[in-house]
Amino acid sequence: MTRFAPYLFSLMLLFVTACGGGSDDQQQTETQESQTTAQQADDGVRTIEIVGIDRMKFVVEGDEDGISTGDTMGDYVLLESITAEPGEEIRIRLTTESTLPASAMAHNFVxxxxxxxxxxxANAAARAKDNEYIPADMEDQIIAHTDMAAGGETVEVTFTAPEEAGDYEFICSFPxxxxxxxxxxxTVE
Incomplete structure (x- = not known):
């Protein structure tokens, strides 16, 4: 029986690990991710979840306060505008849905x-591939922007809406x- 002891121990260890005996590091990582998600939800910043699709459109899941939508686009509706109060803090979380390679389809929010x-x-951005399609000589024209997000990726930016009322255009700067x-x-009002 003693010659089988190392095998029996290995088999028991495998059983315990496979049955949910995850490591402390794994459990700690999962707990930290849950806390981060909860903290983002409770930080008082209005978060707008936007999806970039292959049809080169910003879309959202449905109507919500502070946004205007247009035509239905598959499972989504076209995002036309966002309304904000002067000085309001806003988080844009952009997810790209695409199976195309990043060189052919990626999105950002500018x-x-x-x-x-x-x-x-946008014309200058098309020539700024090495800077994620953000023209360095025009950065003074940007209030906020995300990084590029390829298919399956999510990026976000938090910014303060301008104090001056008016309309501010947002675009995707991918060519x-x-x-x-x-x-x-x-629209700040």
Whole structure:
């Protein structure tokens, strides 16, 4: 029986691990992730969940306070505008749904200053591949932006809405997406 003891011990260890005896590190990581999610939900920042789709559009799951939507786009509705109060803190969480490679389809969220020329910005962005399609010489025209998100990725940015009432355009700066209609308006009122 003693010559089988090492095998029996290994078998018991495998059984305990397979039956939920996860490591303390794994349990601690899961607890930290749960706490982070709960903290984000309780931090008082209005979070808007946006999805970037292959049709080069910003979409949301449905109507909610403070956003205006348009046509139905599959399981989503087109995001047309966001309304904010002056100085309101807003978090944009953008998820890209795509099976295409990142070089062909990725999205970001770029909020421009009120008097920015979005077309000129998008044209310059198309030449700024090495800077995630953010033209370095036009960064003074940006209020906030996310990184690029490829299919299955989520990025976010938290910013304070401008104090000055008016319309501020937001776009995706990936080449061709702004001209394809991937844009909307943040209305501060």
């Amino acid at each position: 909020l421009l200053v009120m008097d920015a020329d979005a077309t000129a910005f 061709g997406h702004y001209s394809g209609g991937m844009a909307g308006t943040l």
